[in-house]
Amino acid sequence: MVRGRETAQRLFAVEYNSSRFEDRAIEENAPNYVITPLGSHVNRLFFMGVLMNKTNTGTGDLPNFKAEVRDPTGTFYLYAGQYQPQPLAVLSHLEPPALVGVVGKVRTFTKEDGTFYSSVKPESIFKVDVPQRDRWVLETSRFTLERIKAYEDVLEMEEPSLELLAEKGHPTRAGECALDALRHYGRSEVKAYADAVKIALMAVVEGNGRPVEIGNAEPVKEDIGEDVKATVLSIIKELSGERGALYRDIMKECEARSIDKITLEEIIQALLDEGQVYEPTIGLIKSI
Amino acid sequence: MDEDSLAPVIQEIKGALQDMDEEKLREELNKYLMYGINLREARNAIIRKYGGRPNTASIGTLDLKDLTGAENNFDVIVRCMGCSERMLKTQNGEKPLVIGLLADRTMIRRFSSWEGHMLEKGRTYVIHGASARPFRGEVEISLGPYATFEEPEEDPLADLDVGGLPRYGPLVQVKLKDIHHGMGNVEVVGKIIGMEEKTITANDSPKRIIDGMMADETKRLRFTCWSELPYNVGDVIRVKGAYVKDWRGIPQVNFDERAEIDLLEDVEIDIEGSRRLNAEDLQFAGATDVEVRGVLIEIREGSGLIFRCPVCNRALTSGTCAVHSEQEGVPDLRVKVVIDDGTGSLFAVLNTEITEELLCMDVPECVRKYGTTDGRELIEQLNKRLLGRTFVLRGNVIKDDFGSTMLPGSISEDEFPYMDEVKSILETMEGY
Incomplete structure (x- = not known):
């Protein structure tokens, strides 16, 4: 049996980056999947956003690009090497900021302490315009809401099953996600993802055809306030070991003080922009 | 285990061996069972122990409706309802495969044979040494090298009316x-x-x-x-x-x-809505005259300006046809793409007319411009024009081992208005 081509999943950065599990292939040539908190099995993904920066970490003969693409909810981290010729060619010419679309495969890294990072190995990168990006946001919102709604219904069920979910009108693909979300993550809060959808759709409405990106044009929304920023900075200092503080730990600490993930992302982005903190490696934040 | 359920198994063992004492067999069988060996393995072990071949021991005559797909070596009394031979390509060259339908008083099932067992349509057979196996979600009867056939003089199924029988598989x-x-x-x-x-x-x-x-x-x-x-x-x-x-x-x-x-x-x-399908609905079956809306996420190898064999129309590889060797190629344009709508993906091959339209350039002009290049520049053009855009494709979808492929008769960019839907979703999300 020939395996079908992997579907390019539509999902926002906040859902992808919050993933903590993966389904690693044992069989040769079988695909790896990142399992997101809403239960998506992601092997290939497709997103659009602003290319924020790019760094060539390779040499002249062997370029190696690290890049960040920001959607309205968070940042996708891209790594392109010699086996990704098309993305390499595009990245070497394209100057950030630029609105791009990316099709890529999952790339994961688990640290010794078990912290899990998901980034992207791009297959192709291309310039897009604002209406294209807006349509992607709409499509991705639809798929995300579909998963949220199925998951919420699963939480209500005593013995959830695909049949029961189908009776409630959920498409099979969303039902499968919901059951997997429960299996891997247990009962968890989905508000962050509903908020992400809202923020993304709002960005489309407010941008009204302009490429407004929260992380780009306005690093920190005014209503976040300096005191929250100071709190986050002190949390980072508190948690910092020799190499910095783990993003996950910062997130946990912030959750405890009811600072949500998206606000946190924005604040850290702002702190990075202001040069108050830096990111020695992905997932580590260190204060200056 | 109670004695009654052992009796048929003992009969089977006895049938496979010669001159064995029934009591002795019962004793042997009980011994194996006491060690926790299951009945089937115990049966086979005993037959082997006394020099028999477990697979030649028939498990008796079965009704077609009772088969689960795991039975080996049983007998059936059936009428052949049709039978044909076809050549199948395998790793070791071509091999004939006989397939057909068999009916008994309980149902109709498919059979297949790699041994060339052709049966005559309408004739009734007693078949010994048949086996059953699952095939595409159904149970199929397989007639292997050990199958033997008897044609009874008096047809036990003479009065069988196949019209009312269930076909293979439940409805x-x-x-x-x-x-x-x-x-x-x-x-x-x-x-x-x-x-x-x-x-x-x-x-x-x-x-x-x-x-x-x-x-x-x-x-x-x-x-x-x-x-x-x-x-x-x-x-x-x-x-x-x-x-x-x-x-x-x-x-x-x-x-x-x-x-x-x-x-x-x-x-x-x-x-x-029957014409507009999701890509996920086309993963396992093709379709005639349907529409798919999806994002073009990849342009595949073999796209752009190609040269076809003047004899068979195949695309040439470095001026050579796979069948007709070196040829003066006939130029043509096509784009092989991947369309993905988030539920699934399919391949599509955009034909000459569509490609000409997308490039705003016909084949002769393309040959003038790119005929002597390596074609990369043309692919670059196509990438710029197509990647990441949403299209509605309409046409037939064929399906083979490598996936579903659409052969669109028409394609149009779908620049659907989105602001109204964005706003209405936001309204429904007030509660969140």
């Missing part, structure tokens, strides 16, 4: 989008959206058939009715006991006088 109710190749016995409800009478040649004699299209909410499919169909275009019918045939991966619904066909007078089906 399953399906929506048209879920129909795929190999389904044996389905119940569908659909609206006839087109039909015509045809005369074809079947078994060397002319036969009148009805060829048509039916649709439900989910899909539209070709159908062939091999008997009378006293209904009209626009009627909603229910067919119980249809079977599925397949042409280039596109399933077609078939039925004949054995099926139960009813007119559903009070049922209205909304077939408005």
Whole structure:
């Protein structure tokens, strides 16, 4: 049996980056999947956003690009090497900021302490315009809401099953996600993802055809306030070991003080922009 | 284990061996069972121990309806309802495969044989040494090298009426989008959206058939009715006991006088959406004249300006045809793409006309401009023009081992307005 081509999943950065599990292939040539908190099995993904920066970490003969693409909810981290010729060619010419679309495969890294990072190995990168990006946001919102709604219904069920979910009108693909979300993550809060959808759709409405990106044009929304920023900075200092503080730990600490993930992302982005903190490696934040 | 359930097994063992004492066998069998060995393995071990071949021990005569797909070496008393031979390509070259249908008093099932066991249609056989195996979700009878055939003088199935028998597999109710190749016995409800009478040649004699299209909410499919169909275009019918045939991966619904066909007078089906499908609905079955809306996410190798073999029309590789060796190629344009709508993906091959339109350039102009280049510049153009854009493609979808491929007759960029929908979703999210 020939395996079908992997579907390019539509999902926002906040859902992808919050993933903590993966389904690693044992069989040769079988695909790896990142399992997101809403239960998506992601092997290939497709997103659009602003290319924020790019760094060539390779040499002249062997370029190696690290890049960040920001959607309205968070940042996708891209790594392109010699086996990704098309993305390499595009990245070497394209100057950030630029609105791009990316099709890529999952790339994961688990640290010794078990912290899990998901980034992207791009297959192709291309310039897009604002209406294209807006349509992607709409499509991705639809798929995300579909998963949220199925998951919420699963939480209500005593013995959830695909049949029961189908009776409630959920498409099979969303039902499968919901059951997997429960299996891997247990009962968890989905508000962050509903908020992400809202923020993304709002960005489309407010941008009204302009490429407004929260992380780009306005690093920190005014209503976040300096005191929250100071709190986050002190949390980072508190948690910092020799190499910095783990993003996950910062997130946990912030959750405890009811600072949500998206606000946190924005604040850290702002702190990075202001040069108050830096990111020695992905997932580590260190204060200056 | 109680003695009664051992008795048939002991008979089987006895049948496979010569001159064995029944009591001794019972003792042996109990010994194995005491060690926790299961009955089947114990049976085989004993047969082997006394020099027999466990596989030659028949487990008796079985009814077709009782088969689960795991039985080996049983007998059946069946009538052959049809049988044909075809050549199959395998790793070791071509091999003939005989396939056909068998009926007993309980049901109709498929059989296959790699040993060239041709059976005569309409004749009744006692078959020894048959085995059953699962095949495409059904149970199929396999006639291997050890199968032997008897033709009884007096036909024990002389009065068998196959018309009322269930076909292989239980009757399953399906929506048209879920129909795929190999389904044996389905119940569908659909609206006839087109039909015509045809005369074809079947078994060397002319036969009148009805060829048509039916649709439900989910899909539209070709159908062939091999008997009378006293209904009209626009009627909603229910067919119980249809079977599925397949042409280039596109399933077609078939039925004949054995099926139960009813007119559903009070049922209205909304077939408005039956043409627009999700890519996920095309992963396992092709379709005729459908629309898919998706993002073009990849342009594949073999796209752009190509040269075709003047003899067979195949694309040449460095001026060479796979069949007709070196040739003066005929230039052509095509784009092989991947369309992905988030539910699934499919390949599509954009033909000459569509490609010319997308490039705003015809083949001769393209040859003038790019004929002597390596074509990369042209691909770059296509990438810029197509990648990441949403298209609606309309055409046929064929399906083979490598996935589903659409051959669109037309394609248009879908610049759908989105602001209204964005706002209305936001309104529904007030509660979050």
